[in-house]
Amino acid sequence: MGYVKTAILMAAMTALFMGVGYLIGGSGGAVIALAVAAVMNAFSWWNSDRMVLRMHNAQPVAPGDRLGLHAMTAELARNAGLPEPKVYLIDTPQPNAFATGRNPANAAVAVTSGLMRSLTREELAGVIAHELAHIRNHDTAIMTVTATFAGAISMLANFALFFGGSRERMGLIGTLAMMFLAPLAAALVQMAISRTREYAADKAGAEICGQPLWLASALEKIASGAARIDNHAAERNPATAHMFIINPLHAHNHDSLFATHPATENRVAALLAMASEGGPGSGVRAQPLSSSRVPRAGKRNGDGPWA
Structure with a gap:
């Protein structure tokens, strides 16, 4: 089902890309846009994950790292019934994380150095489990392809003023409107995809790590940090914002049409409700990832944030 959704998304974004091409260059522009979109579809499918990791200067984490991040991710992946993903670290003080891969x-999971410094071991496990849920649900392919296309559509729309043909057909006002509306349409697709998948990944992530409260606590800390601390790479590449567990661009904290993520308080409330149910039917594993099995290497103490 994940591949079907990705194919539908690619078709929709291709149609939007062709529409912008037509407005810029007429029938010839639409044909060129179709050819470019075909190449982008293939390239996005095979390489968009590496592109996103490069955008954020993510560095690979080798097995046996002193903080035990790789070992934790491997154990949670086994809980989730997934192959072990690659693990990356992004050097930025903002606490955040994302997953990518076709x-x-x-697949790959990337966390920031700010996340490692601000969360406890248990909270970090909740975040990693959330990202693994995105991988298991095939959300990563959809989100990564969308990021690539949204960025390309925005760039193409910005070229509109430099093509006389579009001004002849649409006039200056029409061209200016297209410059704003095309990226807006792409952004709305991103927002809809991210908002609908975050609740599902929160629930599945709580099941993978066994403790909804770990993720709930992590979300509150990440939201607080992201609101105060800039993520310069994300600001330079806003088309990737929907991939993060919390919006890295300092968006308003409501469930509004233009929010890339659901309100953090609503996500936390859902996790708290899940935890309060407990027992059979709650969706939480009977054997959660215990603190004693979460790697302790690199800790300043047994309970505080990672060093």
Whole structure:
């Protein structure tokens, strides 16, 4: 089902890309846009995950790292029934994380250095589990392809003023409107995809790590940090904002049409309700990832944030 959704998304974004091409260059522009979109579809499917990791200067984390991040991710992946993903670290003080990859066999989880410094071991496990849920649900392919296309559509729309043909057909006002409306349409697709998948990934992530409260606590800390601390790479590449567990661009905290993520308080409330149910039917594993099995390497103490 995840591949079907990705194919539908690619078709929709291709149609939007062709529409912008037509407005810029007529029938010839639409044909050129179709050819470019075909190349982008293929390139996005095979390489968009690496592009996103490069955008954020993510560095690979080797097995046996002193903080035990790789070991934690591997254990949670086993809980989730997934192949072990690659693990990356992004050097930015803002606490945040995302997952990427075209399928579970070619997936990666990236966390920021700010996240490692601000969360406890248990909270970090909740975040990693959330990202693994995105991988298991095949959300990563959809989100990564959308990021690539949204950025390209925005760039193409910005070229509109430099093509006389579009001004002849649409006039200056029409061209200016297209410059804003095309990226807005792409952004709305991003927002709809991110908002609908975050609640599902929160629930599945709580099941993977076994403790909804770990993720609920992590979300509150990440939201607070993201609101105060800039993420310069994300600001330079806003088309990737919907991939993060919390919006890195300092968006308003409501469930509004233009929010890339659901309100954090609503997500936390859902996790608290899940935890309060407990027992059979709550969706939480009977054998959660215990603190004693979460790697302790690199800790300043047994309970505080990671060093």
